Amino acid sequence: MAKRRLRELVIRREWCKGCGICVALCPKQVLELDGEDKSVPARPEDCICCRMCELRCPDLAITVLTDEEEGDGA
Numbered sequence: 419m420a421k422r423r424l425r426e427l428v429i430r431r432e433w434c435k436g437c438g439i440c441v442a443l444c445p446k447q448v449l450e451l452d453g454e455d456k457s458v459p460a461r462p463e464d465c466i467c468c469r470m471c472e473l474r475c476p477d478l479a480i481t482v483l484t485d486e487e488e489g490d491g492a
């Protein structure tokens with residue numbers, strides 16, 4: 419079974435409006451708002467790649483890049 423592993427949490431700071439939706443919805447408390455109210459990956463090692471943040475961000479500011487442990491990787 420293919421398992422997703424986090425490669426990078428890409429957050430476009432210029433698109434983030436600091437609404438905090440991603441922070442509230444992340445089941446693993448990976449994300450936090452910094453001093454400028456921008457989302458940052460505070461604990462990327464805890465990310466389970468559920469993509470909730472990517473799907474729910476109203477400004478499309480987050481992209482979850484993953485590697486498959488199995489699969490063709492294309």
Ligand code: SF4
Binds near residue numbers: 434
């Ligand atoms: S949901 Fe999007 S806009 Fe809102 S804080 Fe998170 S990254 Fe920023």
Ligand code: SF4
Binds near residue numbers: 444446
């Ligand atoms: S992919 Fe899931 S676990 Fe990872 S930061 Fe986004 S909401 Fe949190």
